[in-house]
Amino acid sequence: MKILTAPRMDRCIGCHSCSLACARLLHHRLSWDTAGIRIQSSGGLTTGFTAVYCLACISPPCAEACPTGALQPRRDGGIVLRKKLCNRCGSCAPACPVDAIYIDQEGEPFLCLHCGLCIPFCPHDCLEMAEASNLRPRSSSKPLEPAS
């Protein structure tokens, strides 16, 4: 199973094309925030940019924190979001260790679903989909039950 990766962020020019594409194509909004990938300057523009997005935990703490099962672990990391089950409690966002979940004013969570829609819009090829199993050694922690 593939996940989104950002292996070449040192090429990033901060144009926000990726996050705007996610907001536009997946969520049908114009926004810097309601996107699964968000670009921040790492201490001012002089020090380059950081992509904030789901790093596809094998045992996602956000899914553990979700009381309704709206966030379900994917087999090789990351989550599947079942919007209909979300009660908008916001418990998932603080559970994420890399601050990858944005909660909007209505309490709806926005996070990367590893769909890759953002990738064609990056002018410098910073992003790519990669086979999760090739990227990292097997986690010692026991995975949660994957979504069926």
Place this chain on the structure above:
Amino acid sequence: MNADHFTVLLYDLTTGKGERIHLEGRDRVAGGSGLAALLFNRYGQPGAAWDAPEQPLIFAIGPLTGYFPLMSKTICAFTSPYHDQYTESHGGGRSAMALRLTGLDALVVIGCSPGPCFLEVNSTHAHTRDCGFLWGQDVFEAGKVLRRISKGSGHRSILRIGPAGENGAAIAGINVDTYRHFGRMGGGAVMGAKNLKAIILQGDAVLPLPQGNRYAKLFAEVHNQVTATGMMKKYHDLGTPANLEALNDLQSLPWRNLQATADEAVEHISGQQFAEQALLRNSACSGCPVGCIHVGFVREKFMDSHRYLYRQVSYDYETIFSLGTMLGVTDMSGVLSLLDLFEKAGMDAMSAGVALAWATEATAKELISVEETLVPLTFGDCASYRQAAHSFGNGANEFYRLLGQGTLKAAAVYGGEDFACVLGQEMAGYATGEVFFAAQALGFRHSHLDSGGYSYDQLHADKDIDAAVAFLVRDEASRAFMTSMVACLFARSVYTETLMAECLHTLGYENLAATIPESGANIQKIRWQTRFAGGFQPASIPIPKRFFQVITWKGPIDPRYLQSLQAAYGQAICALAGR
């Protein structure tokens, strides 16, 4: 999207209160440049001085801002300290997207804060905070502190001024997100007069998009067009500094206060040289995949035992011209170090370099001396220019404070008007010929971007006054519409009228989409009427003698052609404004 009215935040610094208001007029003025003029006519005081508290400082975006690639600029409008009349300055960075995501079409700041403050605006709040501790801080230091104080890394825009703006220099700019500027015509002084050190725009709104897939499909087409065509390469590769060698070859590159238009030394500071040896990386305005911002680096040894520091400085053609060729400085580190000093001071580097070039020639002609300049100025002497830049940027003495009001103001006191390279304001780097000189002298914001006069010069050796004036008027109207969208003018070859109409239509602006030429002409007219209301008289703009002595690829400047062009273009502008 599809709002037939404008949403404007009117913030009064005197009371510390703001209100959101809705204004009609979308079909008449579109947004951006047109909206700024509409707002100035509503809130501006044409008879009052530029620094009167009631004078507005306006930031406006357009209907396409944020919705399509390269619709990434903001219009800043105000009464200029340079000429006490209405003007615009355009800037990018994150300012346009951030303003869009505050849910506003424009921000209008009036009044004067009782003490130094910064203004924070997001989609639900606006408030000022005291910041006496930032007054006197340079642009970069102030930026660092403001980033620490405010939230929203990457999703905000920080506009701030340096000492030049605090001191009321008429060539003080407003820095935008470190590497971009509302540089020209003194917007920095307007903020300084209002005790406004900075404005932070927090883009936290979530805005709806059109239903269906038509919009997303059109966006992808435009994105592919701007990234797949030569435009990406032109502006991303060498960027505008590619013009240095091209204009030098055409005998159109001003050297040493426009005493020459070509020099073999250009090879040391060409776009290629900068790209190969000084370019650190590129950066982009939010919503623009082109990434035309070129950030160079300077390494400085500040102590023995190999103690170094480094600076990152964004460079463009215009600043290499003003602080390089115009001063006879032909080493890249020298140019970037001068640029860094003016950036810190928050002084427009284009105007400052041209002013220093005049001061250098005035020194050679013994009109001024070190008594005024504090260090001896000689073309090519970068070490002295560095000291002068610090004194100039910070207004160290009466001479530099006067020079900061504009070169002609200093020349009126010390002499040397004949060789002041001023065309309405300090010249842009195009000694291309008569059409450009007339176009900048009389252009709405005295910018090389008001119209393509420099391009016309390069394509036409004939001297057809009617054709040249017709081109300037037509081209200005077309650009006035683009700067009302608000497009980056680098995208003008992509955003044809047909494409802009399609974009507008997709977002629901059917009326505007159907009337682009008429709207452009209307906006052009409103802008000129607003300028005239402040006392503008085309015939009063001098073209100094130096411009009549220039030799370009077409040969010596034809004085009669230039004078006739100036007169005819002035009449055309009067006619546009109904004068």
